[in-house]
Amino acid sequence: MKKLKEKYSHHLYKLGLGMSFLCAIHCLSMPFLLVLLPTVGEHLFPAYIENAIIVSSLAIAVYLLSRDYKLHRNSLPFALLISSSVFYFLNILAHNHLYSIIGSILMASAYVLNWVMHRKVCKTPF
Incomplete structure (x- = not known):
């Protein structure tokens, strides 16, 4: 043994x-x-799929942030989301992946910040 x-x-x-x-x-x-994913994704997915993902994510973010704003009353997640939208729009105009990366980081920051603030005031566990 x-x-x-x-x-x-x-x-x-x-x-x-x-x-x-x-x-x-x-x-x-x-x-x-x-860093390479946006460039590789450009060749794997057409632009309309990327745009559909971005629009879907923005719609979900607007819903969640507006719902949670009633609880925590902090507008910083909205500011991050609006900044994210500006960078996504610049990406569409300039076709520069750096704008897409910055927009993604800002949107993720908006989600995380909203989630942290939601957890502070919400009594229901996730």
């Missing part, structure tokens, strides 16, 4: 080392992949 545990323990060390190595590769490559 002891020999069996040692055998599996050796495999667990190899598995742990391999998983740690994969995690390191993943963590180091993610910044590059995040």
